Amino acid sequence: MNKEIKIAVVEDDENLRFLVSHRLRNEGYVVCESANGDDATELILSEQPDIVLLDWMLPGKQGSDICQEVRAQGFEKIIIMMTAKAQDVDKIDAYNFGVSDYVTKPFNMDVLVALLENKVKYVVNNDKSEVSKFGDIEHHPHTHSLIKGGKKIELTILENRILLYFLQNVNKVVQREELMMVVWGYNSDVNTRTLDMHIVRLRKKLEDNQDAPTYLKTVRGVGYKFVI
Incomplete structure (x- = not known):
């Protein structure tokens, strides 16, 4: 399935770049590399990789400048930011920079490969069918947006990830720990208060009345349930 999928690895840490590139080649991907921001834009525009892993x-x-530059020049493929701090993810304005997703460092290689495989399905199948519709709302995960009552609402990377997970687990109780694992990953230094804050923000965007939510319900002492 991975044949001829090209991934650009833009990372200044030589060891990490070697490890990631080596693993991805072993997984059957074609890999091109860049070690600094100045060459990265040129590499991405000339090589046109399917996925960019961008420090x-x-x-x-x-990374944000490179992202904006290549987007401005018409590069539409997937860009995954690699960031050292989970907290920084909130500073990544996905919508304006054009970031598709992110992974926090240090990452587990298997987790990275799984994330990429998930993205590759989208590349290979050109799977636009990921758009979900419920009530008067459409969720467009690849543009981090909702269309609600005909109006476009931007989501952050984290809100997008949380909603996507709920939509994959509709009408099931999702535990907080499980959600944090999915959203922030293994080495998460994030507490449940942070999660709850994101849920509140997401509710604001989804619900007509967030005090009596239609979709995103709290299950006391356990977590949440997305009801359609």
Whole structure:
């Protein structure tokens, strides 16, 4: 399935870049590499990889600048930010930078590969069918947005991830720990209060009355349930 899927690894840490590239080649991907922000834009535009793994902090240019530059020049493929702090993810304005997703460092290689395989399905099948409809709402995960009553509402990367997980587990009780694992990953230094804050924000965007939510319900002492 991975044949001829090209991934660009933009990372200034030589060891990490080697490890990631080596593993991805073993998984059957075609890999191109860049070690700094100045060469990265050129590499991405000339190689046109299917997926870009882009370090957030780079010498030369920030990951966000590269992202905006290549998007402005018509690059529409998947860009995954690699960031060292889970907290920084909130600073990644996915919608304006054009970031598709993120992974926090240090990451487990198997987790990274699983994330990429998930993205590859989208690349290979060009799977636009991921759009979910419920009530007067449409969720467009790849543009991090909702269309509600005909109006477009932007989601953050985390809100997008949370909603996507709920939509994959409709009408099931989702425990907080499970949700945190999915959203922030293994090495998460995030507490449940942070999760609850994101839920509140997501509710604001989804619900007509967030005090009596239609979709995103709290299950006391356990977690949440997305009801359709």
